[in-house]
Amino acid sequence: MAHDIANILQQDHERLDRMLEDAAQAVQDARWEEATKTLESFRRGIVEGHMAVEESLLFPAFEAWEGGEDHALTALLRKGHRDLQVFFSEMADAITAHDAEEFGDLLSTVQTILKQHDAKEESEVYPHLAEAVADGGELAAKRLLAGQEQGS
Numbered sequence: 001m002a003h004d005i006a007n008i009l010q011q012d013h014e015r016l017d018r019m020l021e022d023a024a025q026a027v028q029d030a031r032w033e034e035a036t037k038t039l040e041s042f043r044r045g046i047v048e049g050h051m052a053v054e055e056s057l058l059f060p061a062f063e064a065w066e067g068g069e070d071h072a073l074t075a076l077l078r079k080g081h082r083d084l085q086v087f088f089s090e091m092a093d094a095i096t097a098h099d100a101e102e103f104g105d106l107l108s109t110v111q112t113i114l115k116q117h118d119a120k121e122e123s124e125v126y127p128h129l130a131e132a133v134a135d136g137g138e139l140a141a142k143r144l145l146a147g148q149e150q151g152s
């Protein structure tokens with residue numbers, strides 16, 4: 001197998017963190033147009049790429065592999081995705097309003113949530129994916145890598 005789904009996911013977390021930092025830097029420099037574009041690339045990358053692959057391919061496979069009815073961990077992670085998306089749209093509003101202070105408050109909240117979320121995935125879900133996903137994560141890896149090319 002030429003890829004390692006756990007590594008690819010972890011690198012995608014790091015790539016998305018950097019994109020968010022780029023957006024924050026643009027806000028700090030009052031480069032509002034660039035901030036809008038960079039935040040939108042980040043949002044698309046994380047929501048339509050990363051989270052969509054997790055929720056449509058990886059979490060269902062993980063849940064089936066875990067067995068049982070109660071999937072508290074993935075339920076929590078899915079809820080985290082919903083909560084984060086609310087903050088992303090509030091960050092976009094702050095940029096539209098040229099409100100760097102509001103953006104900064106939202107940013108630190110988002111970074112705190114993301115750090116915990118990503119750490120939980122990386123320690124409790126990703127290590128099991130190669131075994132849990134029927135194709136070892138090949139399709140998920142392909143979709144993530146394709147999304148990265150589009151977003152870059």
Ligand SMILES: [Fe+2]
Binds near residue numbers: 077
């Ligand atoms: Fe996630």
Ligand SMILES: [Fe+2]
Binds near residue numbers: 009013050054118121
């Ligand atoms: Fe993730």
